[in-house]
Amino acid sequence: MFRSALSAIFRALPAEAAQAHCDGPCGVYDPSSARVAAEAVLSMTKKIKAIEAPAAGDAAALAAYNNTFSRYVAIKEEEATKAKKELMILWTDYFKPDHLATFPDLHDTFWKAAKLCSACKVNIDQGKAEELMAAVEKIHGMFWQSKxxxxxWVTAS
Amino acid sequence: MNTPLPAAGLKDLLLFFLGRRRLFQVEGDSMLPALQPKQRLLVKLRPHDGRSPSPGTVVVCHHPSNINLVITKRVWQSNDGWLELRGDNPAASTDSRQFGQVSLEQVIGEVTAVISPTGRHSDGT
Structure with missing residues (x-):
């Protein structure tokens, strides 16, 4: 009786929050998010390379070209940023120090994959985009092996 | 090592009103089974004598990379002013395995008593 009254008082008093959970959505990780973004980077890189510049003096065609080119580049930037973010979540939240015993090259793999995301943003480089896909495939293998x-490994395109 | 935390008593209530204890509410599952979500904790403020809480102590501290986030974890190891923290429920915990050791300066205090989580949770769940 006394104890429950005391508990009721403590429950009625204002309390500060003390977080006791994980940063991620409680253990739901999947490298497919990074794969979709990396695939989009490769796809946009190919599309940018494929668009043809308009003939000189055609103002309307030039405007359309500039518009399409800008959009493709913007999407490539956005997806490369997304790929990097998704890889960082896997690297820093999902993988634990214990995994290093099984995957001694884990840090190097993620570091290089993150660098490839940056290289794909800075350049129009299909080779780098393909390397990024290969790195994400390697991470996919490590991730599922750890589980x-x-x-x-499946791709959308 | 993990002795159950005592239930709060009248002394704790007095210490709270005297400003010697702070009241926190647990949010999340990472400290199960010792601490349940929505359970309330009485926290004794860290003494400023440089003494580290011993392993097994449940502490409330600032997240090392986000000062605005207050977390509760158990001390796994302590050495030279740095604490290695773990959640009791490692599958649902982000702790020193990810964010590294926490400086003693970031520790608000140690949990000295808990309020039994009986009755309905405040959010109705």
């Missing part, structure tokens, strides 16, 4: 699974 004792062997999920197949």
């Amino acid at each position: 004792g699974r062997n999920d197949a």
